[in-house]
Each structure stands twice: as C-alpha cells, then as structure tokens.
Amino acid sequence: MPTIQARGLTKRFGANVLAVDHLDFDAIPGGVTGFLGPNGAGKTTTLRMLLGLVTPTSGSVLIDGHRYRDLPNPTMRVGAVLEASGFHPARTARNHLKLTAEVAGLPFSRVDECLDLVGLSEVGDRTVGGFSLGMRQRLELARAMLGKPDILVLDEPANGLDPQGIAWLRDFLRLYASEGATAGDGGRIVIVSSHLLSEAQLIVDDVIVLTAGRLAAQGRLQDLLAGSKRSVRVRTPDADRLIQALHDAKLPAVARDGFVVCDGATPETVGPIMVENRIEVHEMGSSTESLESLFFALTGGEGMQLVHTAAQTGDYRRFNDGPPASPGPSRSAEPIGGQ
C-alpha cells in the first residue's frame, strides 16, 4: 500500500517568497486526490519537492517513508507528468521514451505499449518539435506509465488538452486508480493538481486545498460538499403566495430576478408546499454548492481561472456578479485540517 506523507514541508525561494509553509498532508490510495489551489498556492512546488526536483527548506515529503531520491528505481514506483516542455524538439517521441526506459532497465517493447496506450503509436517516429501541446501531454503520460508505477503525479494535466482529451484523461485516471484496488496490489495513489475546478470536480475523490502555501482543507470531496449550501428557485406567477407559504414553513424565501429563491431548502421540501397551496409552477431548479464556491470560501476568493456557468451547476449567479457572497455563519464548509 503506497503512502505519501508530508510533514512540516516548507519551501522558501530567496528571502521573501514563502512558496510552501509548513504543509502536512497524506495522500490516500484508492482514489484520485486533487491538489487544488489558485495560481501561486504552492501546488507545483510541493509536487516538485515530492519528486526530488526541488529541495525543501525544511520538513519532508516521503514516499513509503523514503525520499524520492532514495528510491532505488523511481520510474517503477512513481510516474510524473509535469509541464509539457521537457523534450528535445529534434528527438523522436519513441527515442524520448527509450531514454527513461533504458535508465529504468525496461524493455523497449514497453515503450511501444505506452505509446499505444496514449494513442501516439503512429507518430512515435516523428520529432517532438512538431507535436501539439496535447500530444506532448500524452507523451509525458506515456513516459510516466513506463514503469507501471503505483503512484501517479500529474501537474495541471488538463492544460493544452481539448475537451475530448480531457474526457479521455478523466476516464484513464479513474480506471487507473480503480485498477489498483481490483488488481490486489494494495491500491494506487493518483495526485492531480489543478486550478480548473470544474474539471477537478469531475475527477477527484479526495481534495487537498492549498492557499498561499498552506493547507486550507483536506478530506473527501463529497464530505466537503455535503455540508455546503443548497437552494431552490421557482418561477411562478404566484410569487407572493409562495413566499408566504414558505415563510409559514419557516423557510427563508425571497424574490430575486423574477424567481422565488429559497436558500437551505431542497425540492423535496419545497415541492409538497407548492402542491398543498396549489401554486402554479413554470420552472423549478435546485443547486448545491459547487467545488468552486467551496473553494472561494476556503481560499478567500483568490483568483480563479474558470468560473462555472449557470448551465453547468444550476447556480444562478451570473458571470459578472463576481465571487459569491462571503460565507455566512451557517456555512458548514469548515476547513478540515490535516491529521
């Protein structure tokens, strides 16, 4: 059973930049762990410390109790997909993979298998200089998979992938993580860093949220979202009567933008009230809080790259409304500290 443990992990660049600040976390096998946070939160630095590319200022991050550089043949334990730029443009994709395979002592047949896995078999003998960003990402994934590792680390893997590519990657990671459980090898750890929350929400099971180099929350995504805010909206010609009925049921209903909005309610509670009062309904919708708004709550609304649209989430906040209102006291998305 692979483990990854960070304890007091700290990285300081120069005198003023504290990229990662006393970070403690555990990555859990058997699912996909999302490493989430706004740009500059320290995600990439943390992953590069995990991979021995960046030396921590203090603290440690250990794989099965060992530093990455003390693993005898790390290609066989940990696969890493980092920024898609580690290629010599004049080298062919196949030769690029052979370099890692050779150092790890893997047969070159494994190179062909991995090229096939990511759908690059036919361009394997072309130089990487002519590859698109998405092809380079897939080539990096092929390199990561060479040693059939039980730990996979991906830094912003969705960058440069088109929607089909992202869907493919999502399925791939799900399958990979679940295979570990069924293959009886004790589970696999998949860590995916992302600032694209809509994407992460679809892939990850567990989340580690970073903000300004610190741990903001850690836990199962479901648990983090479960206690979060829900609301129901209804379009009806009898808005006043509905609001009165909801108030009678001690529900906080208000009229907003031509809808009746009832925070903290579900369709299951609002529906019977409307039937009972014979209120005509033209449209009804519900929303649960998205990872995004949870994220805002945890990170204090720092810069986001992609904002959910109403169509995706049922959240009827308009694009230009800015970040959601600051969390009220009832919001239950409390940070869950590392153990």
Place this chain on the structure above:
Amino acid sequence: MSRLLNAEFRKLWTIWSTFVIFGIVVLIDLAFGFGLALAPGGRHGGTAGIVPHGSSQWFVNVFSVLDVSRLLALVLGVLIITGEYRHKTVTPTFLAEPRRGRVVMAKTGVGFGAGVVLGVLTMLTGLVLGLVLVAMKVHSCLTPLGVSQGMSQALCSVQHGAYYVATTHNMWHEWSRIAPGVVLGTGLFAIYGLGLGALLKNQIVAIVVGLVFTLVVESIIGAIWPTIGEYLPGQAATALEDAARTNFGGGTTQLLPWWGGAIMLLIYGIALAFVGTFTTLRSDIT
C-alpha cells in the same frame, strides 16, 4: 551505471546537433589544413625558419592545425550538460535518476567517448587531407636564395637547392606521431567543456567563456607568464601532441610532458564537473 551510460549515449545520437558538430569538424579541418598546406611562402616555425612545402616539418605544421577540433569537442561537452537545461529535459533525466552526481558521472564518460570519436574523425579527415596532398605531389625547392614552390626537381638540382616532395612515407610518419595526442586532447577537452557546462549551466555563457578563455585569455597569460601558461588547458592539450615539440622546438612556448598535460586536463574537467555537481546542479529544477 551502464544503463545510464547507454541512455546518455542515446541522447547524443538521437539529435542532429551532434552530427552538425561532427560536420563542422570535418569542414574546419579541411579548410584550415588545405589553407595552411597550400599557402604560399611556407611557414615560419620558430627558429626552424622557413618550412619548405612537401617536407616533414611542413606535414607537422599542416597536421597541427587539426587541434582546432578540440574547440568543438569543448562545445560538444558544454552541450551535453547545458542542452538538458535549455530544453528542460533535465526534468525527466533527474526523475529517472535522482542521484544527480551519477548522471554527471555518466555524462563525463559519454563526453569523453564523444570527444574521442570527434578526435578520430579529425584524424581521419587529416589522413584524407594528407593523402590528397601526397597525390597532388606538393613540392618545393629550398635554395640559399629562399624557397620556391613548384620548381621541378631537375631545375632545383641545377640551382643546387634541396628538393622536397610530399610522400606517403613522411605524411604517414607525421600523422601517426600527432594522432594519439589529438584524439586524447579532444576527449579530455570534451570533459573540460562538460565541467564548464556543469558549473555555468547556461549554454551560451559556457560556450563563450570556454572559447574566449582558450583562444584569448590563455594566449595572453602564456605570453606574459609562460610557466603558468603551460599548465592551462589549451597548452596542456598541445603538450599531448608529440609532434608539437618539433613544431615549436626550441621556441618560446614551454610545454609539459604529455602525461602532465593529460593530468592537468583531467583535473580541470573533473574539478569543474565536481564543483558544478555540488553547486549549480544541486539547485532546484523549477
């Protein structure tokens, strides 16, 4: 370690820039070699005076320009290590082998090998050059009045001059005398370049520093303090060439014994690579 060596060799021959350097070596060697061999008036070689075309000393001078190849061996050595940073391939390299010192050791071995290959290519080019000169029957006549190129043997004897003609025998003699030194020199200069690359990390800076030091700084130091100059990398490499002693024989240039030159070059290369490994290359890959 053998896996690392294999991978490092693969890195070299799977990109075309390596072969571009080899091509430049052949072109420069041919251009310099023919340029010197066919330049009119012979070459003044220290106290030896005028060197008549076709003589053994003339072959020594022609072949001695081949050591220009060691500058390209230096560039190759620099590229082996700085190319990784330039193209960020250092990330997959250190992911596969996180013990960076071992990577540098493998690169040092491969750099030496590539430098030796470059030296062999140089001497093969030199052999072609020499055979062409022999086939051209380059000859000259040295009389008390001076050297005259192209004068026939009959006319030369009439004028009581010494007649010289390029033969396979004297070409081969001088070629085989200089070849081991040139090959060892390019091999060791590649390690020297690799050390510079490990220390400076930036490709352009390392190449410029290496070339300017070898071509300019060393000459200045050598001219002012010859006893220091002979310990510098360029002169140490020249000391490897047995023929260099007759070339500059009795001149102002001091040279170490050949093994002394080899040791000095190794010290430069290994020391730079060692310091680079524990300073520059330990830095974070971001």
